[in-house]
Amino acid sequence: MTTALCFNCGHLKYGAICSCPKCKLRSTGDTKLDILFSDHFMAHSTLNQFGTVVKFINEHVDHKDIRFWTFMFYVSERHSDLLKIDPPQALAEQIQDLYSQLEFPSVQVLPGMRNQSKPQTGDPKQDDVNMPGRDQSAKKWWQFWR
Numbered sequence: 001m002t003t004a005l006c007f008n009c010g011h012l013k014y015g016a017i018c019s020c021p022k023c024k025l026r027s028t029g030d031t032k033l034d035i036l037f038s039d040h041f042m043a044h045s046t047l048n049q050f051g052t053v054v055k056f057i058n059e060h061v062d063h064k065d066i067r068f069w070t071f072m073f074y075v076s077e078r079h080s081d082l083l084k085i086d087p088p089q090a091l092a093e094q095i096q097d098l099y100s101q102l103e104f105p106s107v108q109v110l111p112g113m114r115n116q117s118k119p120q121t122g123d124p125k126q127d128d129v130n131m132p133g134r135d136q137s138a139k140k141w142w143q144f145w146r
């Protein structure tokens with residue numbers, strides 16, 4: 001069973017697109033994003049730490065969209081190799097302000113099930129076996145999201 005992060009409340013849930021046991025939210029609406037933040041691609045400890053970030057943001061921000069985009073912006077700024085986003089223009093200024101004001105907990109990104117026992121050989125053909133983005137050999141394992 002897949003363990004995945006709930007972007008809404010920071011709880012870990014079972015199944016990337018199953019509803020969260022805590023807040024009932026099912027999915028972000030972007031399945032690739034849901035799966036990126038699951039134990040397929042990240043260690044449990046990493047998911048837990050991202051969950052702490054979500055909870056931290058929720059303590060400081062009330063608006064649902066701003067919570068989500070602040071989290072996305074955080075990931076994009078701190079872990080730009082995972083994903084790179086620009087917040088929607090209408091929210092961008094507010095989110096950048098929040099980002100500079102809040103002292104976020106840090107996250108150590110460790111690999112998940114699909115890539116943990118696979119030492120990098122330096123050969124893109126071998127390194128990308130079983131990866132969704134294997135045809136895009138120049139990308140790292142997690143960059144299929146882009």
Ligand SMILES: [Zn+2]
Nearest residue numbers: 006009020023
């Ligand atoms: Zn939840």
